[in-house]
Amino acid sequence: MTRISTAQLDEMKATGEKIVSLTAYDASFAIVLDEAGVEVILVGDSLGMVLHGEDSTLNVTMEDMIYHTRQVVKGSKRAMVIGDMPHKSYLNPEQALTNARRLIEEAGADVIKLERGDSSICEMIRHIVSHDIPVCAHLGLTPQSIEELGGYKVQGRDPATAKKIKQDALAVQEAGATILVLECVPSALAADITAELRIPVIGIGAGADCDGQVLVIYDLLGISRKSPHMAKNFLAENGNIRDAIAAYIEAVKFSSFPDAEHSFK
Numbered sequence: 591m592t593r594i595s596t597a598q599l600d601e602m603k604a605t606g607e608k609i610v611s612l613t614a615y616d617a618s619f620a621i622v623l624d625e626a627g628v629e630v631i632l633v634g635d636s637l638g639m640v641l642h643g644e645d646s647t648l649n650v651t652m653e654d655m656i657y658h659t660r661q662v663v664k665g666s667k668r669a670m671v672i673g674d675m676p677h678k679s680y681l682n683p684e685q686a687l688t689n690a691r692r693l694i695e696e697a698g699a700d701v702i703k704l705e706r707g708d709s710s711i712c713e714m715i716r717h718i719v720s721h722d723i724p725v726c727a728h729l730g731l732t733p734q735s736i737e738e739l740g741g742y743k744v745q746g747r748d749p750a751t752a753k754k755i756k757q758d759a760l761a762v763q764e765a766g767a768t769i770l771v772l773e774c775v776p777s778a779l780a781a782d783i784t785a786e787l788r789i790p791v792i793g794i795g796a797g798a799d800c801d802g803q804v805l806v807i808y809d810l811l812g813i814s815r816k817s818p819h820m821a822k823n824f825l826a827e828n829g830n831i832r833d834a835i836a837a838y839i840e841a842v843k844f845s846s847f848p849d850a851e852h853s854f855k
């Protein structure tokens with residue numbers, strides 16, 4: 591079976607079919623998500639918090655990401671697998687390329703993800719993409735910059751920051767990113783960016799108008815230590831894990847999730 595391609599995600603954006611994504615960090619969850627029809631499995635560096643019990647993602651290593659991405663690749667057949675580049679693994683273009691290659695070649699990821707949208711990140715994106723590795727960018731609340739951002743806060747509420755996020759979104763697209771994750775931004779800003787970009791935008795706490803949605807699987811199951819405002823516990827209403835995931839998929843496909851309660855103004 592061939593995996594979902596970036597061209598298929600582009601097609602979904604074009605036709606308006608919502609893209610469903612969830613995180614997974616091991617083969618068992620990857621099997622369940624893949625069989626349920628999740629299109630994109632993100633092996634996020636959120637594993638530092640939900641698996642390792644840390645307060646941030648800052649201590650996650652390349653070895654951690656390779657180890658968990660490999661398990662997810664083994665467990666899935668159809669979903670696109672995105673592997674996250676951890677903090678300090680892309681400090682310059684050569685290091686970024688070496689580590690992106692490791693996620694693709696050693697772990698089997700289809701796409702790699704890196705955070706932020708400044709000019710140095712665009713340089714990394716250009717370099718990685720020029721070696722035929724697809725890149726997913728990540729803007730808005732970027733947890734690897736938590737110290738600079740001063741906490742897990744909604745980004746883009748004031749006009750200057752909103753303008754910067756939109757400029758960064760256009761810049762990462764121009765640099766060659768093929769997907770954008772937009773985290774914790776007001777719904778209206780996310781809708782504007784989604785309409786402006788030709789690449790698919792996958793939101794988390796970014797309102798229902800993005801091209802798709804992603805959640806941390808443990809938030810969806812209500813078993814994270816701190817469940818963020820934008821996450822919904824689908825297990826509470828559905829009784830078992832497979833039904834909870836099916837309900838999330840249906841809610842994303844029919845744009846009933848995220849609702850106002852799980853979005854930001």
Ligand code: KIV
Pocket residue numbers: 613632633634635636637674728771773794804805806
């Ligand atoms: O690390 C992660 O799981 C992520 C998602 C929250 C988007 O980056």
